Amino acid sequence: MRLASVVPLISAELVAALDHSCGIRTDTDLIFFGSSLDIIKRLPLGTVTLSDLQKFTELVAEQASVPGYRGDELLAGTARISEKHPQVSCGVKELDELVGGFGGSRVFEISGAKGSGKTALALQVVIQHLLSDADSCALWIDTSGDFSAEKTAQLVRHFDVAVSDKVLERLQVSLGFNIEAMHDVLEALRISLSSSRIVGPTVQWIVLDSITPLLLPSLSAVSSQGHAMMTTFMRRLRELARTFGITIMVINGTSTAAPFNQSSAFASTIRKPALGPSFTFMTDCTLWLSRMKDIPDPEGPFSVHVAEVFRSRATRSKTWCTFQIRYGVLSSTSDL
Template sequence: MRLDSDLLTPDPLSVSLVEALARLAIHTSADLLLSDASNTLRSSQTPLQSRALNIYKRLPAGTISLRDLELCLLSVLKKIATPGIAASDLQSRPRTYLSSFPALNRLIDHDNSRGFPSQNVYEISGDHEAGKSTLILNIVLRYLLSQPSDILWIDTTGDFAVDRSLEILQNLMEEPQYSYPPTIDLDSDMDPFAPSPPSLESIKEDALTRLHVSVAFDIQTTYEILDSLGLSTNSSATFVPIQCLVIDALTPLLSPHLSAVSAQGHSLVTTFMHQLKILAVKFDLVVFVINNATLLPPTQNQVNSDPNTVALTSSFSHSRSIFPFVNKKPALGPSFPYMTDATLWIAEWQDVSEAGGDIPGDGTTLHMIEIFRSRMSASNTWCRFKIRGSIVE
């Protein structure tokens, strides 16, 4: 991790100290903690104290005291270290599952069809208007109706619409398992003082109250939002009411920092995704990051072939999809999928005649979701689903 990253500067490393270290060719946490380790470690010194002394001798006089430098190195070590968890604690911790439609539940959780397990970060990628946000919004609202937990939705584009949420909630509450108000058996014994069942409006209001929507247009604001809710790697808390985190979309936050001539942006992206994974494990979260798409480059034989025949081929290099019509890939670079636990690709289905049923003429569209890569389920598996307005069917 670079020393001038937001996680290390200005706390615990001051800007002046980072600049002084840079003049000594110490730019990263590895340079600070590991490089040029002393081979003459005294019996009374720890490796950290020995490293601090070596750096202190090279710094200009008056830059920082030796004791403060030792504390800075210790703070950096705590910041970048992954916290340990006992295996017995992992076994006893219950896991949260966010359920979707049955076919997708089986793809993600093949054995029990429970849906998306917690403690994982899921990348939801696809082209513009492929249905990414709509699918995730249906999933989180379904969870809010069935569980008394909270969900944090970080909107990076300012496109979140409450009207869509109300439409989805209304549709979900018409399903049998969410029948409100509950059916009353007049023949059964009833407590005359029992509270009346909640109204439809109060149920919708309660669900929307537990859906926390925040707007963030940069990485620093995102960190501040997470810290304000106790979602911090430095937090001593082991429980927060938030059970799911959605970032819609991640691409506008990270893509401005990526460059083909500098590794600093890649370091920032890696650090941010690493922090999300730590939060997911520490607080038992389900994390969804929505990513955009970018065009695939043509294969070599496409480039060299006759221009009149290029349109007949549907082969694209570096494609993770099993479908020939998929000519795009997730944005943010080829290494980004390896920073998440699963990459799901969503696209509109090209051949509606193969849907296995008629598509009504009410604006319903047919979509497919394919697992490009996953650590907990089989890759290159897929299923279809329909979107009617804002409703996933």
Template sequence: MNVIPPPSLSDFTPPLPATLVANLTSLNIRTASDLIFASPAELIGKLPAGSITFAELTHHIAHVTAAFAGPAITADKLIAELEPRAGQEPHSSSGLPALDELIGIGNDFGGAPGGRLIEISGTSASGKTALALHIALHHLTSHPAAAALWLDTTGNLAPARLASLVSRSSGQSSQPLARLNIATVFDTATATHTIATLDASSGHGSHVPQRAPQFRCVVIDTVTALLGPRLSNLSSQGHAEMTSFMRLLRATAQKHGLCVLVLNDATTAGHPALGASFTFLTDVTMWLARLPEQDHELRTAQVLRSRVSTTGARFTFRIRRGRVVVT
């Protein structure tokens, strides 16, 4: 399990002035995201007098932003890229026909050719991680050329659980797991840097080896732990950071035809965490819950909001010994 360090301000080429980096570090601005979301007007007043002009500061911020942000693409170019791929990408099934029908277009759950960003929210023990594992591992076992990326933001993902799930599902524990990439991330800078690496490994150009596994599924477990600590009623910076990160996820999903699953906890009132605006940053918001009946295996999944399917639809499934049971 490799932990990818967040990009610091000293990592850019051409490099930022050493004096500027030192002064920014003294203000606790250490990474690209820290600098991008800082206000230049406020920042110039906090830096040592005479150390830099406002024009120079905005120039350096623009340099960091250009290096850190993904390239822009117009709609006509995006359509031109997607059309040839429509019949070439692997079918993205969740392994649960009822779920595919619930939020899929046709029988495509959430991957190529358009890509989709799906929120799976719910209370503790509602089955969020189990369902995400089922979807990711089903895709890996169904498509030998596919890879998946799992961003663990809590450090709770147990490798033994993965091996057990694959072994019970397919009888082969090594092949699918070899294509499941796990990264432990505890901040948005690290997560953003990790997501950005998908550009180098999920592209469709000649620079990508034909036999290399292509990323088709990304899971963030949980997005609550990643973004929640940054949100505050006293500052809008955390909300801006959340919006920027989710837009990056959605753009990456669309660019590479990915199924991106973000797992979200619940508030004490029984609603998805991270605020009411978060649901509008995804394509689908799905709520998982345990049924009140005595059967402890039963779960229900309901579509709370969707850009691509019917809102309010639901289905039930079972979780037995930590894994989703297909009935």
């Protein structure tokens, strides 16, 4: 925060003097410069008294501080959002229980190797949500151009043919091939949701498929710039989720974990989510998917998958369940 933004709480003359004599232009410069006495020694005689400078420093620190929230107020706000946006089932009871239900103001990370079912899971959860709430819509952000409208239409018709067209109208698809375009999309969404003139369904679900190509090229072992970009972007997603009661699912790629992934309950897991270890702590739940085997069947071939929680704020880590995918539809393996 620049000190000029605090005028007239602090006089413009003092702000100018701090800049000219001490090089103090921001709240950080003022608070971490040293003692008030050190600053007084550098200012022209009679600019400000020691007691007044200490009061001004306290005022700046107060203005720059993040506002505090009482625990009971946060709990009440969470309860109101939960009532407005109930949990959504993905259609697999065991998977719902694994993550404590899909929905709420949470950011989910869905990771796993290619063919593990990441996009299929996200798409099925979104469709189930749109079918259960006619007053909501979802935003699907495609970063690779792989979104298939045909497969999506087939999946909607599988669950409910009668309302398939209406559901598809409430699924918005945006393209975002770089981080700058993504910030533009999120800013446009924030402005839209903040408007008091919203008419019709509102966005209550966002899927980012996938986040890896947006952030991975900027990450480097010798520079912190990429990590700062990642942190800023994820904070923005979390702010959207908490402010507007939106559920966000970010699909992430993988990288090698040698000799095996210690976050997994299985020693056979030799890969891990991409974007580094800190990314996991920027979401509310990290769900890892893997494909076990393909099974031929007279009714149509299907594949068996494992879903495992690496980390979650709501449920236990290193817990897992199995599910199956047939013709792009997830179902419980108990149906076998």
